[in-house]
Amino acid sequence: MLKIANQQFSSRLLLGTGKYPSFDIQKEAVRVSESEILTFAVRRMNIFKESQPNFLEQLDLSRYTLLPNTAGAKTAEEAVRIARLAKASGLCDMVKVEVIGCDRSLLPDPVETLKASEALLEEGFIVLPYTSDDVVLARKLEQLGVHAIMPGASPIGSGQGIINPLNLSFIIDQAKIPVIVDAGIGSPKDAAYAMELGADGVLLNTAVSGAKDPVKMALAMKLAVEAGRLGYLAGRIPEKNYGIASSPEEGMLPS
Numbered sequence: 576m577l578k579i580a581n582q583q584f585s586s587r588l589l590l591g592t593g594k595y596p597s598f599d600i601q602k603e604a605v606r607v608s609e610s611e612i613l614t615f616a617v618r619r620m621n622i623f624k625e626s627q628p629n630f631l632e633q634l635d636l637s638r639y640t641l642l643p644n645t646a647g648a649k650t651a652e653e654a655v656r657i658a659r660l661a662k663a664s665g666l667c668d669m670v671k672v673e674v675i676g677c678d679r680s681l682l683p684d685p686v687e688t689l690k691a692s693e694a695l696l697e698e699g700f701i702v703l704p705y706t707s708d709d710v711v712l713a714r715k716l717e718q719l720g721v722h723a724i725m726p727g728a729s730p731i732g733s734g735q736g737i738i739n740p741l742n743l744s745f746i747i748d749q750a751k752i753p754v755i756v757d758a759g760i761g762s763p764k765d766a767a768y769a770m771e772l773g774a775d776g777v778l779l780n781t782a783v784s785g786a787k788d789p790v791k792m793a794l795a796m797k798l799a800v801e802a803g804r805l806g807y808l809a810g811r812i813p814e815k816n817y818g819i820a821s822s823p824e825e826g827m828l829p830s
Contacts, residue, residue: 591780770803
Protein backbone atom coordinates (compact mmCIF):
# COMPACT_ATOMS: atom_id res chain seq x y z
CA MET A 576 0.00 0.00 0.00
CA LEU A 577 1.10 3.55 -0.74
CA LYS A 578 0.81 5.56 2.48
CA ILE A 579 0.61 9.36 2.38
CA ALA A 580 0.04 10.97 5.77
CA ASN A 581 -2.89 9.07 7.27
CA GLN A 582 -4.23 7.75 3.95
CA GLN A 583 -3.53 4.46 2.14
CA PHE A 584 -3.85 3.68 -1.56
CA SER A 585 -3.68 0.45 -3.53
CA SER A 586 -2.56 2.15 -6.74
CA ARG A 587 0.87 3.75 -7.06
CA LEU A 588 -0.10 5.58 -10.25
CA LEU A 589 -1.31 9.16 -9.77
CA LEU A 590 -3.02 10.60 -12.83
CA GLY A 591 -3.43 14.13 -14.10
CA THR A 592 -6.70 15.23 -15.66
CA GLY A 593 -5.75 17.89 -18.20
CA LYS A 594 -5.62 18.08 -22.01
CA TYR A 595 -7.61 14.96 -22.90
CA PRO A 596 -9.30 14.91 -26.33
CA SER A 597 -12.73 14.54 -24.72
CA PHE A 598 -14.36 14.01 -21.35
CA ASP A 599 -15.44 10.49 -22.35
CA ILE A 600 -11.86 9.51 -23.18
CA GLN A 601 -10.66 11.11 -19.98
CA LYS A 602 -13.20 9.20 -17.91
CA GLU A 603 -12.30 5.87 -19.53
CA ALA A 604 -8.57 6.50 -19.14
CA VAL A 605 -9.06 7.20 -15.45
CA ARG A 606 -11.09 4.00 -15.11
CA VAL A 607 -8.61 1.65 -16.75
CA SER A 608 -5.65 3.23 -14.96
CA GLU A 609 -7.19 2.23 -11.62
CA SER A 610 -5.63 5.38 -10.18
CA GLU A 611 -7.05 6.48 -6.86
CA ILE A 612 -5.46 9.94 -6.74
CA LEU A 613 -6.34 12.47 -9.44
CA THR A 614 -4.63 15.83 -9.74
CA PHE A 615 -5.89 19.01 -11.36
CA ALA A 616 -4.87 22.66 -11.62
CA VAL A 617 -7.03 24.81 -9.36
CA ARG A 618 -6.47 27.97 -11.40
CA ARG A 619 -7.93 26.38 -14.53
CA MET A 620 -11.31 25.49 -13.06
CA ASN A 621 -14.05 26.53 -10.70
CA ILE A 622 -13.94 23.83 -8.03
CA PHE A 623 -16.85 24.92 -5.86
CA LYS A 624 -19.64 22.37 -5.67
CA GLU A 625 -22.38 24.57 -7.01
CA SER A 626 -20.42 24.90 -10.25
CA GLN A 627 -18.11 21.92 -10.57
CA PRO A 628 -15.84 21.48 -13.57
CA ASN A 629 -17.19 19.01 -16.09
CA PHE A 630 -14.67 16.26 -15.46
CA LEU A 631 -15.56 16.16 -11.76
CA GLU A 632 -19.25 15.94 -12.60
CA GLN A 633 -18.58 12.79 -14.64
CA LEU A 634 -16.70 10.97 -11.88
CA ASP A 635 -17.86 9.18 -8.75
CA LEU A 636 -15.86 11.34 -6.36
CA SER A 637 -16.32 8.86 -3.53
CA ARG A 638 -13.89 6.57 -5.39
CA TYR A 639 -11.05 9.08 -5.69
CA THR A 640 -8.82 11.31 -3.64
CA LEU A 641 -8.40 14.66 -5.34
CA LEU A 642 -4.97 16.27 -5.37
CA PRO A 643 -5.31 19.90 -6.44
CA ASN A 644 -2.10 21.54 -7.58
CA THR A 645 -0.98 25.13 -7.49
CA ALA A 646 0.12 25.25 -11.14
CA GLY A 647 0.48 28.83 -12.33
CA ALA A 648 1.93 30.08 -9.06
CA LYS A 649 5.26 31.88 -9.27
CA THR A 650 5.58 32.85 -5.62
CA ALA A 651 4.93 31.16 -2.31
CA GLU A 652 2.14 33.64 -1.60
CA GLU A 653 0.33 32.70 -4.82
CA ALA A 654 0.69 28.98 -4.10
CA VAL A 655 -0.72 29.39 -0.59
CA ARG A 656 -3.66 31.41 -1.89
CA ILE A 657 -4.49 28.76 -4.51
CA ALA A 658 -4.22 25.96 -1.94
CA ARG A 659 -6.59 27.77 0.40
CA LEU A 660 -9.10 28.10 -2.42
CA ALA A 661 -8.95 24.35 -3.05
CA LYS A 662 -9.43 23.56 0.64
CA ALA A 663 -12.37 25.96 0.84
CA SER A 664 -14.17 23.87 -1.79
CA GLY A 665 -14.45 21.03 0.72
CA LEU A 666 -13.17 18.51 -1.81
CA CYS A 667 -9.75 17.86 -0.31
CA ASP A 668 -7.12 18.78 2.26
CA MET A 669 -4.13 17.44 0.30
CA VAL A 670 -2.26 19.71 -2.10
CA LYS A 671 0.55 19.43 -4.64
CA VAL A 672 2.72 22.51 -4.20
CA GLU A 673 3.94 23.71 -7.58
CA VAL A 674 5.80 27.02 -7.87
CA ILE A 675 7.43 27.55 -11.25
CA GLY A 676 10.66 29.54 -11.32
CA CYS A 677 11.50 29.46 -15.03
CA ASP A 678 8.91 30.10 -17.73
CA ARG A 679 10.94 28.44 -20.45
CA SER A 680 11.97 25.20 -18.73
CA LEU A 681 9.02 25.17 -16.29
CA LEU A 682 11.40 24.04 -13.56
CA PRO A 683 10.25 24.71 -9.99
CA ASP A 684 11.56 27.51 -7.80
CA PRO A 685 13.29 25.83 -4.84
CA VAL A 686 13.19 28.83 -2.49
CA GLU A 687 9.52 29.63 -3.07
CA THR A 688 8.60 25.94 -2.89
CA LEU A 689 10.20 25.71 0.55
CA LYS A 690 8.37 28.84 1.72
CA ALA A 691 5.00 27.67 0.42
CA SER A 692 5.40 24.18 1.88
CA GLU A 693 6.28 25.56 5.30
CA ALA A 694 3.30 27.92 5.31
CA LEU A 695 0.84 25.24 4.23
CA LEU A 696 2.13 22.76 6.79
CA GLU A 697 1.48 25.36 9.48
CA GLU A 698 -2.12 25.58 8.23
CA GLY A 699 -2.62 21.82 8.50
CA PHE A 700 -2.45 20.81 4.83
CA ILE A 701 -1.16 17.46 3.62
CA VAL A 702 1.70 18.82 1.52
CA LEU A 703 3.27 17.16 -1.53
CA PRO A 704 5.81 19.53 -3.11
CA TYR A 705 6.86 19.23 -6.75
CA THR A 706 10.62 19.78 -6.98
CA SER A 707 13.59 19.33 -9.26
CA ASP A 708 15.84 16.32 -8.64
CA ASP A 709 17.83 18.33 -6.08
CA VAL A 710 18.97 15.93 -3.34
CA VAL A 711 19.59 18.63 -0.72
CA LEU A 712 16.26 20.35 -1.41
CA ALA A 713 14.45 17.04 -1.00
CA ARG A 714 16.09 16.54 2.39
CA LYS A 715 15.21 20.08 3.52
CA LEU A 716 11.58 19.57 2.50
CA GLU A 717 11.41 16.33 4.44
CA GLN A 718 12.90 18.07 7.47
CA LEU A 719 10.13 20.67 7.21
CA GLY A 720 7.60 17.87 7.58
CA VAL A 721 6.11 17.46 4.10
CA HIS A 722 4.19 14.24 3.55
CA ALA A 723 5.78 13.18 0.24
CA ILE A 724 8.42 14.48 -2.16
CA MET A 725 7.70 14.74 -5.88
CA PRO A 726 10.92 15.17 -7.87
CA GLY A 727 10.65 15.59 -11.61
CA ALA A 728 12.12 13.03 -13.98
CA SER A 729 12.60 15.81 -16.56
CA PRO A 730 10.81 19.07 -17.45
CA ILE A 731 7.01 19.06 -17.33
CA GLY A 732 5.41 17.63 -20.45
CA SER A 733 8.75 17.04 -22.17
CA GLY A 734 8.42 13.25 -22.39
CA GLN A 735 12.19 12.92 -21.95
CA GLY A 736 11.85 10.35 -19.21
CA ILE A 737 14.37 10.05 -16.39
CA ILE A 738 17.41 12.14 -17.30
CA ASN A 739 19.17 11.92 -13.93
CA PRO A 740 18.60 8.50 -12.36
CA LEU A 741 21.54 8.97 -9.99
CA ASN A 742 19.99 11.98 -8.26
CA LEU A 743 16.62 10.27 -8.10
CA SER A 744 18.19 7.23 -6.49
CA PHE A 745 19.93 9.47 -3.93
CA ILE A 746 16.60 11.10 -3.05
CA ILE A 747 14.85 7.74 -2.77
CA ASP A 748 17.60 6.20 -0.65
CA GLN A 749 17.64 9.00 1.92
CA ALA A 750 13.91 9.67 2.17
CA LYS A 751 11.75 8.28 4.95
CA ILE A 752 8.57 9.56 3.31
CA PRO A 753 7.10 8.58 -0.07
CA VAL A 754 8.96 9.69 -3.18
CA ILE A 755 6.63 10.10 -6.17
CA VAL A 756 8.34 10.76 -9.50
CA ASP A 757 6.49 13.58 -11.22
CA ALA A 758 6.87 15.27 -14.62
CA GLY A 759 8.60 14.27 -17.83
CA ILE A 760 7.46 10.65 -18.02
CA GLY A 761 6.99 9.79 -21.70
CA SER A 762 6.37 6.06 -21.97
CA PRO A 763 5.67 2.96 -19.88
CA LYS A 764 9.40 2.16 -19.77
CA ASP A 765 9.99 5.48 -17.96
CA ALA A 766 7.33 4.66 -15.38
CA ALA A 767 8.71 1.16 -14.86
CA TYR A 768 12.25 2.54 -14.52
CA ALA A 769 11.16 5.03 -11.86
CA MET A 770 9.58 2.23 -9.86
CA GLU A 771 12.63 -0.03 -10.35
CA LEU A 772 14.74 2.72 -8.80
CA GLY A 773 12.59 2.39 -5.69
CA ALA A 774 10.12 5.24 -6.13
CA ASP A 775 6.90 4.86 -4.19
CA GLY A 776 4.75 6.10 -7.04
CA VAL A 777 4.56 7.95 -10.35
CA LEU A 778 2.46 10.96 -11.28
CA LEU A 779 1.88 11.67 -14.95
CA ASN A 780 -0.54 13.44 -17.26
CA THR A 781 0.70 14.32 -20.76
CA ALA A 782 2.11 10.85 -21.42
CA VAL A 783 -1.47 9.56 -21.27
CA SER A 784 -3.61 12.50 -22.38
CA GLY A 785 -1.31 13.26 -25.34
CA ALA A 786 -0.96 9.66 -26.53
CA LYS A 787 -2.57 8.55 -29.79
CA ASP A 788 -4.78 6.26 -27.71
CA PRO A 789 -4.98 7.67 -24.16
CA VAL A 790 -7.05 4.76 -22.84
CA LYS A 791 -4.55 2.12 -23.98
CA MET A 792 -1.68 4.23 -22.66
CA ALA A 793 -3.39 4.60 -19.29
CA LEU A 794 -3.61 0.82 -19.04
CA ALA A 795 0.02 0.48 -20.16
CA MET A 796 1.14 2.91 -17.46
CA LYS A 797 -0.79 1.02 -14.82
CA LEU A 798 0.91 -2.22 -15.78
CA ALA A 799 4.32 -0.55 -16.03
CA VAL A 800 4.07 0.87 -12.52
CA GLU A 801 3.03 -2.52 -11.18
CA ALA A 802 5.83 -4.32 -13.05
CA GLY A 803 8.44 -1.81 -11.93
CA ARG A 804 7.37 -2.11 -8.32
CA LEU A 805 7.51 -5.91 -8.45
CA GLY A 806 10.92 -5.77 -10.11
CA TYR A 807 12.21 -3.49 -7.36
CA LEU A 808 10.88 -5.74 -4.61
CA ALA A 809 12.25 -8.86 -6.35
CA GLY A 810 15.76 -7.40 -6.53
CA ARG A 811 17.50 -7.34 -9.90
CA ILE A 812 20.75 -9.22 -10.59
CA PRO A 813 23.96 -7.18 -10.46
CA GLU A 814 25.38 -5.94 -13.75
CA LYS A 815 28.61 -7.65 -14.87
CA ASN A 816 31.22 -6.80 -17.48
CA TYR A 817 31.34 -10.29 -18.98
CA GLY A 818 28.85 -12.98 -19.91
CA ILE A 819 28.14 -15.71 -17.36
CA ALA A 820 26.55 -19.02 -18.33
CA SER A 821 23.00 -19.29 -17.08
CA SER A 822 23.28 -23.09 -16.67
CA PRO A 823 25.60 -24.63 -14.06
CA GLU A 824 28.72 -26.29 -15.46
CA GLU A 825 28.93 -28.90 -12.70
CA GLY A 826 27.61 -32.32 -13.64
CA MET A 827 27.61 -31.68 -17.41
CA LEU A 828 28.45 -34.63 -19.66
CA PRO A 829 31.84 -34.37 -21.39
CA SER A 830 31.70 -33.21 -25.00
